[in-house]
Amino acid sequence: MPALLEPPARGVRIIELWALYCAYCETNLRAVAELSAADAGVQAVTVNTDRNASAAAVLQRLRSAQATGVPARAYAGASVQRLNYLIDPRWGGEMPHTVVLHADGTRRSASGTLTAERLKALVEGPKEGPKEGPRP
Template structure:
């Protein structure tokens, strides 16, 4: 019976529990960038005013759902945590509020950008892939099918 209830909960989007939006401060970045025990952690950086971010998030969510045991998807809004309600509403409308989500919580977003990836200029969308072996890949812009294949 427990297995049946668990299966229903996992398969029903209506029963999915929204992940709370958490602040991302400079002190939190090292833990976010730590390699996962296995597979990949995909960090999807996006912004409320980004035209290509929504399709990227949807493509990454499909990829994660296809490989739930190997891919951890973390969504990071480069917008201020002070815009919490707007960010949460947008993610809810996109049905992306079931993934761990962070939003910048520093007065200087450039500092967090640099800590996440010193070579990144802050453009969105940005995808960072951290592999279990510690290697990393960063991609800016709208994801192509070929790039999505390379994420794995």
């Protein structure tokens, strides 16, 4: 978990949290995979949050979303709420959930379906105004 949450040396890291039961997650998996493939400054990792999901089911969903080229992780252990909190203390567990870590230590997150514009805003950040600060 610490390595996953470490800000990247440059660019951004997108952590895409998803679940097998989530109807909208495949859209986000595809969007993140496409952006990661198109932009060398974007690292992406998918994290399946289902407790006890079979590897076959997870891989099938990643294939369906054309996201098998993105590093994939899965929750393990009994403390799902603790893992959720470590990834994003403001997150209530709704799916899908996207966390973007910037090289400068700032982070942005959003729940729900990603449009191209919404993903771009998370990656680039607002043109003006304060950024969400580094994690405590």
